[in-house]
Amino acid sequence: MFGQLFISGVATGALYALTAVAVVVVFRNTRTINLAQGDFAMVGAFAALVFIKDFGLNYYVALFGAVLTCVLLGIAFERIVMRPIADSDWLTLFTATLGMYYVLHGVAGWFWGRDTKAFPVTFDPTPIEVIGGLVSQGHVINMAWAGGIGLMLFWFFRYTKQGIAMRAVTDDPDTAMLMGIPVRFIVLLTWGMAGFLAAFAGVLLAPIVYVAPEMMDEVLIKGYVAAVFGGLYSIPGAILGALMIGITENMAGGYLGSHFKTATAFVMIVVLLAFRPQGLFGIQKRREF
């Protein structure tokens, strides 16, 4: 029981991590908490649904299409909404993302309807054996995707010119500009990355939470909580936070009953903010990747 709850908790947490990491990446390069991050994912899930059901496309092609859709959405949001107000105070920026949250909820409901839709590719519950325990195949697939994306991000931030430049902009935007780094382009890239991560979050969660305009609301909050765990600056911190939330809520659901599941994340953030407002990994705050 424990082992299985633990591993499926890790699998769910890995999907939360996609949102948590996106929240961190956007926050540290724009000082904005992106409340629309969950809705980017929701749009990705709907896009994949349309590509599969209406266009009859293969799952992987649909996934690729969803990634493209979300990246374009992230970039368009930066160019059209965030860039003109980039020099405003944080409350203005925050309010703009809140506005985007409502706009996307509304547009999705108007476009695709408010009812919950099943995703055509279902979660595969077939148990397979992983290091001595039984895990659903769906969980294994999700962990593999999330792990692969994690490795890709690691490689990007550690070894590529644009990835290092993204970290330089986090560190000191003025000096980055002085070095000839086109800071606006890097910020655009940051929003593109948020879209990229959102597409995977949406499509991978779709079989579990189903597809609806509000499908990501709870996930966004958990992702945000996980990001705060990492002090909002640290990507490894956010991933660890997301895994902890996934494991804890799964344990609470398994041992205490499913109605405890959702409350867990909220209890965790209240406790965390009360005792360590700088984040659990606050010491690491200035040392990511």
Added chain:
Amino acid sequence: MSLLLELSAVEASYGVIRALQGVSLEVGDGDMVALLGANGAGKSTTLRSISGMVPPTSGQILFDGKSLAGLTPNEIVKLGIAHVPEGRKIFKDLTVSENLRMGAYSRSDKTGIIEDTDMVLNLFPRLKEREGQLGGSLSGGEQQMLAIGRGLMARPRLLLLDEPSLGLAPIIIADIFTTLKAVNAERRMTMLIVEQNANVALKNCHFGYVLRVGKVAVSGESEKLRTNREVVESYLGVH
């Protein structure tokens, strides 16, 4: 000798503060020129106006005969001007080699970048020992070496240096200036060096300008400035 940099009547402000009130100066190709003056005189702002961080509100800046008006900082870096800012401003969360790589952001000639990385690490062997360390963990002197190395990585024709001696021990200051002189001589890299430490600057540069409240007050050969009693007493202080 041909001129590489020419400022004429440059003005720049921060809101209502008129930091530059008509600065005119010239730097010849291959020269090493000092820009001196008291705190708040406008030395840093002069460098920032050249690198495009604080665009001039009037006046003209010519680099190699071409106007820099309207260019963004990254376009100016691409033209061949690198700015080593006051207070070093190295990226604390990036390693030494990542900092150097960011100095070369505007370049895409891979072999040239590798050559210049080797050159910088040879100039500053202490950086070589710390290649994988985070910039924030370096000592003040090492950070200054990294800041200069990062500037050199752009392979600039003109290197702007803002108070490279700030807060450093005399031995390290001498070391850094020896290196700068060597680079200036061997690579014919032109340098405009802002300093509060007038003695060190004038000992190492051919020519000097002294700023006072946003304007050039005195200028001349370093030897003349160094022995000019009035200049020493009014602007350079006792060092």
